[in-house]
């Protein structure tokens with residue numbers, strides 16, 4: 001039976017982590033880090049080094065290249081366990097549970113904090129494949145072309161965490177950010193269902209959830225200066241009984257003065273308004289909502 005991430009993590013010893021860290025350290029300069037460098041950076045004697053390399057290869061935490069010189073590269077799984085190690089050592093996470101998200105660009109797990117509360121850990125995966133549609137036309141991607149996938153994934157993790165911190169501080173309805181390491185972002189678990197699963201909601205609750213979304217878009221725009229850019233029923237979690245909503249999945253945001261920001265803001269608001277209209281029969285005027293979000297009118301359109 002294949003191990004899940006937590007089982008894999010707990011099966012590793014200190015030597016394996018030393019080797020992973022050694023490879024990570026030189027990954028920026030070498031696609032495949034020469035074995036001599038790994039040996040030097042890990043400080044392990046050859047027999048222990050080779051044992052650790054074998055364990056890591058067998059579990060697909062590293063990949064080996066043979067050729068004129070042999071070398072090793074981290075896989076995303078290798079990066080995952082390094083981030084997990086850090087989060088456990090810092091006392092952020094005490095147990096990693098099941099995968100909950102089947103996201104295109106991240107693996108999302110439920111986790112438990114030392115105090116027993118539930119968390120969500122999102123391991124970003126953006127770097128390796130080309131950026132999908134939503135990431136195109138973003139000014140910051142231009143600076144990343146020369147970077148390795150590992151740096152991209154770490155950068156995206158940092159970007160999402162910092163955006164969540166600003167949004168949370170300003171009172172936006174987003175999951176509370178807890179910690180970040182490498183490409184992993186830890187948030188509080190929020191009770192809710194993806195809007196895409198079309199939870200049953202009365203008209204009143206639906207309108208209230210829609211207001212939460214628009215208010216969050218407004219706080220993001222006016223107080224943080226950003227536009228989500230990928231708002232859809234997949235990135236909104238709702239509490240149907242209470243009629244409350246959270247907006248998740250922020251790493252692709254753009255600043256409001258960037259070239260495509262206006263377009264993206266309009267698309268975000270139109271998309272959400274259309275979904276709520278079709279599914280729940282609640283009506284919000286898009287132009288009025290946009291004016292409210294931008295601060296051109298102070299009264300909400302409901």
Ligand SMILES: Nc1ncnc2c1ncn2[C@@H]1O[C@H](COP(=O)(O)OP(=O)(O)OP(=O)(O)O)[C@@H](O)[C@H]1O
Nearest residue numbers: 101103104105106108120175187188189190248249
């Ligand atoms: N804080 C949270 N609390 C509860 N569930 C969450 C939380 N964050 C994410 N989830 C669940 O995990 C899923 C995926 O999360 P998210 O949208 O952040 O990443 P993603 O889908 O991998 O990214 P992308 O949409 O770019 O592919 C969500 O749709 C949601 O079901």
Ligand SMILES: [Mg+2]
Nearest residue numbers: 103234235249
């Ligand atoms: Mg998502």
